[in-house]
Amino acid sequence: MTTFAPAATASRLDHQPGGGRPKARKSPYPYWFLIPGGLIFTIFFLVPSVMAFYFSLTRWTLFDQEFIGLDNYVQFFREPALASGLWHTIVYAAVTSGLKVVLGMALAVLLTGPILGRGFMRSVAFFPVLVSTIGVGLTFQVLMHPTKGVINQALDLIGITGPAWLVDPDWALLSVALVDVWQGVGLATVIYMAGILSIPGEYFEAAKVDGAGPWHRFRHVTLPLAKPAGVSVIILSLIGGMRKFDLIWAMTKGGPGFTSDVMASVVYKQYQAGFYGLSTAGNVVLFLLVIVIVLPLFWSFNRSEDTR
């Protein structure tokens, strides 16, 4: 959010000082001071965004373009892959976000507790975040091979016949989501840890004196006071899940067939196929979808924060 602060300031100055916002104050800088930031913002962010909206209304190639109004959108919503892609996007975002919230919390409680080699353990939980997503995808593609993969061979040892993971239409999307959780839960854990560690120790002692057991201390002290951290985790992982592409592409390319196609991979395939206008429209739709889902969440969380 901080990245957008200069821009917000700039546009506020353009229009009306203090227009509507409760705590708007005069900028401490003269106008010329805002020019470099404003220039960068305009050239690299504002112009391309506006152009993207325009090009989503055309059928363009690298050599020419034809204005076709809203046809791309009409076509995009008629796309059979889209309905399933949209559904997969939501499932994927919900599953990864949900698991990251729960597992991240559990890990954070563990790693802020009195355990041996805590610093080392914390690093270990964070390591997967640092590894290249494509690398993770390709590695798990090998590990999840239905017959030669380590995972199914291990399951065989204990008498379970594992699913075909990435090549089973029913499991493909879920398999990728699980790998995503493994890779991304470290970040959620770190955010939660920061939240938990910022809770003053007196609260726990007071609760203890009042006779609260460990579950109650977790439920009524840690959970509510780590809520800002929880909100960050939910929003970050939800946005991340909805625009996930690299891991899915590395592992299944949306397959088998279209069974693990999400919005981002549908858009990418359209771009690859040369449907530039259509894929631009798809990106605009994805952008709006993320806003429609995340903005209300953000507002409602913020409101309950203010009233607290």
Added chain:
Amino acid sequence: MRLVTALAAGTLSLALSACSAGSLGSSDDEGGGKTEITFLTNNDPSNVKVAEAVIAAFEAGNTDVDVKLDTRPQGSEGDNLVKTRLATGDMADVFEYNSGSLLQAIAPQTNLTPVTGEAWVGNLDPTFKQVVSAGTDVYGSPWGAIVGGGIFYNKPLYTRLGLQTPKTWAEFMANNAKIKAAGVAPVEQTYSETWTSQILVLADFHNVAAAQPDFAEKYTNNQAKFATTPQALAGFQHLEELKKAGYWNDDYASAKYNEGLNAVAVGKAGHYPMITFGVPALDTAAPDNVNDVGFFALPGDDASRNGVTLWEPSGIYIPKSTEGDRLTAAKRFQAFIASPEGCAANASAAPVGGPFAVKTCKLPDAVAPAVKDLSAYVDAGAASPALEFLSPIKGPALEQITVEVGSGIRGATDGAKLYDEDVKKQAQQLGIKGW
């Protein structure tokens, strides 16, 4: 805006090439005079080997030209690179790219140098000439051989079970039943590499064209559809039928192309639907069993009209951005590739997958049995070019759809309908009339 970028890029590459040519000259005994051109082709290892051999043979006869090899990724990523470099005027002096429908997508009239009047154009196979043309002009010389789509089969297995190569789909299914009874997977599929799933549909086109000679034209004009033309729908139905009969190999969903080639070569599978450009790859997938693999055309309904579907080689093109000395040198290189010496250099570097598209080129005597089988069809005239060479429209999602039909996720008719939708999008993007 774009003109400025193109100019800037052009000047930059000029400056660069001038600089390197100069430095070469000073270190050379002859004191310069060499024209340096770059040749861009895809980075497939066996293709690079061929490119190096062809360049070496060309330079041996043209000592005043220095050809530098540049490679690009294969598939759609390479496509994007080629399109971007053309659009910015930054293309290599000579480059290799698809012929047929994909060539139309790079706007040859705007971006490429026409070579219609060159002497070698007269030696081209007529079908090939047609797929490297746009409007009335010819733009490319052939890179590699003409290959055929159909079925690779294991010859020792056929001998052991006393089977005959089938000419109709019913005979083919009867063979499959016997192979299955013998405990071998009748048909190999390799869906880990999705493009391999399309062969049963694409290579069936000779049968479509045999029954409906004007299908390609009607298809291009939005008058014929896969879902409503029985012969065209048959390709999808074959996939469904084979899956339902349980004729795939067990690991069809996760197997890879090389594993498929190996399976049919060593006899783990009876058949593998493939294009004969797989013959060079057989050399690495199963080096000891190349001679155990035979080839037959995809069987259809009518034994008397059985024939093979052909894929034309990709083309060698010169962009409009190549000028002056470099253009002359590039044209000589392009002509060399369409000469008997060029074909020979090609064949010396890697096994060829089929006959050459140049009339003056001869196949070497020692070719793989599958290639001999293919040549027999071509010599007998029982062959048609694949649909993508007769029509500019090929839907990009076919490989996902055929994976779905072949995996039992989607029915044949539904798959064909979905493909028709995909085709429609492509036609609209290309701006073809009547869509």
